[in-house]
Amino acid sequence: MHPKNEFRGVWIATVVNIDWPKTSMDNVEKEKADYLEILEAYKKLNYNAVIVQVRSVGDAIYPSEFAPWSRFLTGKEGLAPNPYYDTLAWMIEQAHNRGFEFHAWLNPYRATFDLNKNLLSPNHDLFKHPEWMIEYGGKYYYDPALPEVQAHLTKVVKEVVDKYDIDAIHFDDYFYPYAVPGKVFNDNASYQKYGAGLSRADWRRANVSNFVHAISATIKESKPWVQFGISPFGVWRNKSQDPKGSETQSTSNYDDLYADPMLWMDQNWIDYILPQLYWSMNNTRASYSKLVKWWSENANPNTAIYIGHATYKIRGDGDKSWNYMTEIPTQIDFLRTFKNVSGSAYFSSKWFMGKNFDVVRHLEENQYKYPALPAAVPNLRHVIIDTPKLLEYKKDSIKYDFTFQSPLNTKVRYMVVYGAEHISKIDTNDATKIIEKVTIKEVDGKINFAIAAGKLNLYKACAVTFIDYYANESTPIAIDLKKPFKNYTPNQPNENR
Incomplete structure (x- = not known):
């Protein structure tokens, strides 16, 4: 089966140099060569979209009015590339030249990766607006409840949409942070000020949803063809929490991250949903196969559904299913049996670069033997x-x-x-x-x-x-x-x- 229309994306993570640049000390020439190597490898595999992390911790891999240059790009936060180039403009152009869609991936709420303030530029929001920040689990976060935070983060997104020829804005699964045992996300002050009689959980979900709505409206007002996609954690709610939930025993978006993807789809705020189903086909706590079926049955027809796959788990996970070369190919074959599931993305790009050759070869000769074109998402057809x-x-x-x-x-x-x-x-x-x-x-x-x-x-x-x-x-x-x-x-x- 070779679908003509299928989204085939790969995440290129810049935070702590997961995928690119390979180290923060690489010179511009090496950075460029390494990025082109990623594009060429995935073009050969007939992928058609790159999801590139352009903001990860209150920083930017582009010249921004609202954030300092990323230290993962130049070795020191706030330092521009030398020789200077607009990294994002160049990356987009190179991706488009090879037929890829370019999805600009931003982490809105995570402000720092650790508590070491010496690594930050004096222009970082942590110094400019300490009142916006909440320290939790060894990192700083923007407080999602504050209207001024929402306004600021909306400007951050608008700058990227206005200035760059992107195909989509992409958020991943980081909304309110994942729970850290024994720690409390202390948003008491803003809850007292803005809680308006809601339970804390409902209020937090409303904060995230209001922000998602604002981003959606901002994108479409500026460039109606730019998609807004979100890649949430793979479980909306467990059946034990809600009869509409999935047969899983897992962290969930709704109850733990205060994110409600069902609402965003129902309100037409997002163009595509890309749940991260980072489990094996028959995992006992959260099975890939049950979850693909669940999302297929519960997603809104106005939203395209793609599935996120965990290439980082191949031969490196406690679940022994990942030791088999066939796990990812089987997952692709399975999702293609659902009419409304129209593609895949993979975390992350380095796992098919110089490793896992047998899986790559199998995909090249079978599932991804021929090119495919991403179809227009339902709202833009x-x-x-x-x-x-x-x-x-x-x-x-x-x-x-x-x-x-x-x-x-x-x-x-x-x-x-x-x-x-x-x-x-x-x-x-x-x-x-x-x-x-x-x-x-x-x-x-x-x-x-x-x-x-x-x-x-x-x-x-x-x-x-x-x-x-x-x-x-x-x-x-x-x-x-x-x-x-x-x-x-x-x-x-x-x-x-």
Whole structure:
């Protein structure tokens, strides 16, 4: 089974240099080479989205009005890259050039990774606004209850959406912090001030939900095509806590992290949900297979569902199922049996880079043998009224050059080229026929791109479609590659009639 439309993402974590940069002391040239190596490895595996952590602890891997440069990027918080470059703008461009969606991943509430204030820049919010912070379990957190915190974090997101050509804003599972035994998250002052008669648990959930709602509205107001996706912890609630919950014995979003993904979906605040199902197929406390089924049955039709997989557990977990090469491939096959589950993401990128070769090879030859295109999320689906209009194509021994007219009504992100044995046999629903997804630049009302002759020579015909910024695909134009192309210009309408 080779779905033509499937989200295939990978998380690239920057916090404490989990994935990238490999160390905080790497020079700019090495950083860039290492990032491109990640993109090339996942392009070869036919992935189509990167989820890159751009803010992890009150910092930024981009020039920000609201946060200092990350020490994980430059070795010292507040220090810009040298030689200077806008790291995020460059990363987005490189991802798009290879056909990836770029999802900018932010951790809104975590302010520091430890209690060592000497590592922080004087411009860190901990110094500028100590009244916003709560110390808990060896870290500082922004207090999610404070209106000024919510306003500030909304500006942080808005800056990224406004300034950068991203495809999505992404939050992970860190809302109120995971419980630390024997410690109390002391939000008494704000609860007394703002609690308004709610139980503390309901009040905390309302704080998170109000923030999620504000972020959603902010994104869509600025750029309606930018998606808002959240990757919550894999369990909403256990059945023992709520008859609607899953058959699990686990920490839960609702009761422990004060996050209510069901509400966010029902209110249409998020475009996709990506629950982190980091367990094996038949884990006794929380089984991957039961949870995929649960999310499939309980998610809202207006929200795309993707599943998060734990590549970091392969051959490194107490649950011995992870010792088998087949665990991840089996998980992919299983989720593909659910009609409304439309993709996967993997934590994290380093686990398929120079390790777990047998799993990588298996995916390359089986589940991910052919490319796939992420489909438009439900809230952003629409019909593209433009069809590609070919102005000319030329070929030589090295490449085929195509020139298309820029469409009138469509902002084009990519064009997709499909191969066929004959012009009458074109099937753009067949993933095995995708030759290339090309990032395009429009110049003077025209779109030009080239495809290597080695790829197109295998076919006698091809079809070309547009993909717009919302990830919708147009109807195709068919091109007979065996005939010389004649430019056909229809009669111009008489403007004076």
